[in-house]
Amino acid sequence: MGAQERMVEAILFASTEPVSVADLNARMPHGCDGAAALAHLVKRYEGRGVNVVRVGEAWAIRTAPDLGFLMQKETVEVRKLSRAAIETLAIIAYHQPVTRAEIEEIRGVSVSRGTVDQLLEMEWIRFGRRRMTPGRPVTFVVTPSFLDHFGLESPRDLPGLKDLRAAGLLDNRPPPGRLGSDDDEVIDDDQPDMFEDEE
DSSP: OOHHHHHHHHHHHHOSSOEEHHHHHHHSOTTOOHHHHHHHHHHHTTTSSEEEEEETTEEEEEEOGGGGGGGGGGOOOOOOOOHHHHHHHHHHHHHOSEEHHHHHHHHSSOOOHHHHHHHHHTTSEEEOOOOSSTTOOOEEEEOHHHHHHTTOSSGGGSOOHHHHHHTTOOOSSOOTTBOSSTTOBOOOTTSOOTTOOOO
16 A cells, blocks of 8 residues: 555544545645545455545545444434424435525425524534525535435435335325326426535
């Protein structure tokens, strides 16, 4: 293993949060190539008990997915999310960037400040760009911490409708946005692109 790979490995191992390539390069001696060292480490860790994985725009060392069951005894549930918080988090994850009004429209009920504050405190959501509409409402997006917790590289890796139904997590009700009969689909052209890039 080369010196650069060893340095990157040490940084990732000691970091509690995922580390970006820019941060790696800033910590390593001048002239080192963090990205190249990462590419070698990813291959070196393939098939082992831990892997080097991408989390959003950063990198981390994580337990291999198939060995997660070994960690169950050490997992402590700090708090239990309310149904409102789970629904709000799911809407943000699948529709981001999304405003509070849009969340309320999808859920059909108002969203309490406490629900949003809890998700912000857990660092699973954050404020996104303000919407360029009257009132300039703030939007919400999920964070790298959310992605890391659920083993996702990006929101694009969230399970789709077929996956959720196959897992028994969805019933046969029409999805949000469909009103009336199954033949009358309402499409809101003003809805944001669910994976719109942040500036």
